[in-house]
Every structure is written in structure tokens, then in C-alpha cells.
Amino acid sequence: MPSPSRGSRLDGCQQSLAVLAERLRPWRWLWPPLAFAAGMASFFLVERQQWLGATLALGMLVTWLLLLSENLIARWLTRRGYPPPPRGVTTFIAQMVHQETLFFTLPFLLATTAWSSGQAIFTLLMLGLALPSILDPLYYRLAERYRWLYFAFHAQCVFLVVLVALPTLLHLTTAQSLVMALAAMMIFSLPSLMEWLKPLTPRRWLAMLALLPLLAGAGWLGRIWVPPASLWLSGHALSPAFDERARAPEGGLHLTPEALVDHGLYAYTAIHAPRGLREEIVHEWRHEGRLVDRIPLEIQGGREAGYRAWTHKRRFPARTAGDWRIDVMTSGGQRIGVLRFTVDEEEERATLADGRIRRPAGLPGLDLSRLMARPAPAP
Structure with missing residues (x-):
């Protein structure tokens, strides 16, 4: 059993936390635009002041670790006879972290989506996920009455923050980051599945x-729909x-x-x-939707106008006319962009x-890089 002095101190801390949460509630509308601004800053500053962009992304991950330890902290306190943190306070903190995640990652998704492909659907769905995070009645109903869906929402946010942060922090390739994001999503989907399948x-x-x-x-098969959050054409x-x-x-x-x-x-592409990122990309040549050639290339990051790479195709099928x-x-199979052309006798x-x-x-790189100071050119 906890000593009375320690218990009273803990009660005082929890009451202070509840008071702080209540004072912050009237200003919570500021949090999504601030998170979006932080995402924009990280997106641009990672090229000019890499340490600052990495710091912003690292802050996101630390915030997530604190949130994910919520249940463990509550159980630890309960086993030692202390009252758990108030549910309303933890839900309020979770809501702020979800808003932070969704609005922080949006600039990366908007900038790297190939809008003429199925990636547009994925990015629009993520925009749709941001809506319940800012509508209090909907969010709190989700948190209280549909716990399995709430945990699924949580797992999707984990997927996004890992997908966006790892190329910035560790210079992992998009394929490596995607695998780790899928692994994190699978782990954090466990509470959703456990809630959905009750009684176990x-x-x-x-x-x-x-x-x-x-x-x-299913996530790996659908990777072509997921924008490569660190690359764009x-x-x-x-x-x-x-x-x-x-x-x-x-x-x-002609x-x-x-x-x-x-x-x-x-075929010339600037990516x-x-x-600091080295990535293998592939030019896949398709005729009437059928793959006829696959040519790998290696690119290096750091050049503002994009790393210039090209392929030269000389051998074509006997019937070349068509789209x-x-x-x-x-x-890893994520689409960066598409080039289209038509071959015709006329x-x-x-x-x-x-x-x-x-x-x-679309919005490659959000088209704002020209407003920023130019980084040192890469070879």
C-alpha cells in the first residue's frame, strides 16, 4: 500500500493535470494548425536545417511513446493502490496527439502523392481521418462507445508517424520505412482486435x-496506394x-x-x-497496361531540383502502337510518379x-521550395 504522503502527492499531481487540461480545452482549436505548421517546417527544414527537421520528427515519436504507455502507467498505479489518471484527461491528451500526428504528416502526404493514381484515395482518406480528431462529439463517442474502432484509429496514426519520421531520422529507404510502419501498425492493432473479439x-x-x-x-499488397513520404517527382x-x-x-x-x-x-526523371538518403528506383515501361521492361536506377538525396536519372529503351515489341x-x-513497390505517351502511325x-x-x-514538394534558401548542390 502506498504511504499517505505519496498518495496525496500523486492525487495533487493528477488534480493539477486535470486543471491544466481544462484550461487548455478552450485553446485546443490551435493545436491542429500548429501541428500542420510543424509538419510543414519539418518537411522543408529537413533539407535546409536537417537537425531541426529531425528534432521535430523525434518530438513526434517521443510524444507517441508517452501516449502508448498510458495503459501501462494506469495499471502500474492501480496495482500499487494509486488511482489511475482520469479517463477524460487521458482521452484529451490522446486527442491532441492524434491531431498532432495527422496534421503533422499531411504536408508529407500532400507533397508526395501521385494524384493521377490510387494514392490520391489514400491521402484523401487520411484527410478524412483528420476530421473526427477535431470534432469533439464524434471523437469522444468513438473513444467511449467504439473502443475497437478507436484503437484501429490509433494504429493508423502510428503507421503514419513511423512512415514519415524514419526516413528523416534514420535515412531508411522508403521500403524499409514501410515495412517498419506496417509492423508497428500490426502490433498496435492488437488492442483493436482484442476489443472487437471480446470475450476472448x-x-x-x-x-x-x-x-x-x-x-x-493486405497492407503490403496495397503499398502502391501509399505515397513514398520522402520522395517525389x-x-x-x-x-x-x-x-x-x-x-x-x-x-x-513524334x-x-x-x-x-x-x-x-x-525517359528522364528528376526525383x-x-x-543523405540513397534509394533504388525503377522505371517500369508498360504497353497497354502490360509490363514490358523494368530498369533499376540508384538516386541520392540532397539536390533541390531533384536527382537526375534516365533510362534509354531501344528494344520495343513488334506492335508498338498504343498507349x-x-x-x-x-x-519496394510504391509509385513516385507516372509518364504517359502515345505511339501512333499518324x-x-x-x-x-x-x-x-x-x-x-498535383503538389510535388508543395511547390514552395523556391521560397526557401537553396541548399548546397549535390554532385
Whole structure:
């Protein structure tokens, strides 16, 4: 049993925490925009002041560790005869952390989503998840009445913070970060499954153990829908020739079957990555949706305009006419961007590969990097 003095001190701390939470409640509307601003700052400062961006991301992870230890702290206190922290206070803190996570990671998702692909659905769903975190009646109903769904919400937030933070903190590749994010989500899905399958009979324990790898497998199969939170396509071009010394596409050609056979085709991509990150990417050439070639490349992070890489395809199938696309992928299977072109016998209907470097549609890099100081150029 705890001593009376220690118990009274603990009661005093809990009361102070409850008072502080009540005083903060009128100002909680400030938390989501502050978290979004912190995410924006981390997104840009990781390129200019890497230590500051990493510090912001590390702060996110520390906050999560404190939140995830909530149940352990409550049990530890209860076993020693102390009252657990008030449920309303812990839910309020959890809500702030969920808001912090969702709004902190949004800039990374918005900047790296290939909006012409299924990644747009994933990012819009994450935007939708941010809504219940700022609507108190909905959030507290979720926390009190639908605990399994609340824990699933919690696990998804863990997935996002690990996916975004690890490339910044540890320079892990997108594939490594994705695997660790899926592992974290699977672990923190346990409370959701345990709440959903109550009462936990032996048969339901077996069902839960079977569901966990299924969840991880589904997450891995759906990785093409998940934006690579540290990489984005900053420019692309198609051309019949290439200046390798200047690393620049050149020339112009209508993409007819005869032209492709005679000249081949260069696909140029500039891919932005954090300084210090080495990543293998792949150009996947597809004709009418069918994969016909897969060419790996290695990029290095740190160049503001993106690491310039290209592939030159000379061998084409006998029937080249039709719609083509080049999927720019990570080695782990996440899409960075897409290049599309049409091959046709008639020059008027064929794509003109003119070597012009174009920016992809959407918000690559949020298009605000030009407002920031330029980092030292990478080789």
C-alpha cells in the first residue's frame, strides 16, 4: 500500500493535470494548425536545417511513446493502490496527439502523392481521418462507445508517424520505412482486435492471431496506394537524344513506330529525396497496361531540383502502337510518379517527345521550395 504522503502527492499531481487540461480545452482549436505548421517546417527544414527537421520528427515519436504507455502507467498505479489518471484527461491528451500526428504528416502526404493514381484515395482518406480528431462529439463517442474502432484509429496514426519520421531520422529507404510502419501498425492493432473479439475464447485468440498476418499482407499488397513520404517527382521529360554530360534531354521526335525503332526513347526523371538518403528506383515501361521492361536506377538525396536519372529503351515489341506509360517506382513497390505517351502511325496523334522538362500535376514538394534558401548542390 502506498504511504499517505505519496498518495496525496500523486492525487495533487493528477488534480493539477486535470486543471491544466481544462484550461487548455478552450485553446485546443490551435493545436491542429500548429501541428500542420510543424509538419510543414519539418518537411522543408529537413533539407535546409536537417537537425531541426529531425528534432521535430523525434518530438513526434517521443510524444507517441508517452501516449502508448498510458495503459501501462494506469495499471502500474492501480496495482500499487494509486488511482489511475482520469479517463477524460487521458482521452484529451490522446486527442491532441492524434491531431498532432495527422496534421503533422499531411504536408508529407500532400507533397508526395501521385494524384493521377490510387494514392490520391489514400491521402484523401487520411484527410478524412483528420476530421473526427477535431470534432469533439464524434471523437469522444468513438473513444467511449467504439473502443475497437478507436484503437484501429490509433494504429493508423502510428503507421503514419513511423512512415514519415524514419526516413528523416534514420535515412531508411522508403521500403524499409514501410515495412517498419506496417509492423508497428500490426502490433498496435492488437488492442483493436482484442476489443472487437471480446470475450476472448481460445477460438477467438486463434482468429486474432490469423488476422494479424492478413492485415500485414493486405497492407503490403496495397503499398502502391501509399505515397513514398520522402520522395517525389520534381520533373520529367521524353526525348530521342540525351546530353549525358549536362544530364539533360534534347531533341524532338513524334513517337511513331518507325521513329521508336530507329531512335529509341529516353525517359528522364528528376526525383527529390532527403539529403543523405540513397534509394533504388525503377522505371517500369508498360504497353497497354502490360509490363514490358523494368530498369533499376540508384538516386541520392540532397539536390533541390531533384536527382537526375534516365533510362534509354531501344528494344520495343513488334506492335508498338498504343498507349504507353512509365511508372517511376521505389524498389519496394510504391509509385513516385507516372509518364504517359502515345505511339501512333499518324504523327498528329502520336506524342511529341520534345525533351522539355515538365512538372507533374498535383503538389510535388508543395511547390514552395523556391521560397526557401537553396541548399548546397549535390554532385
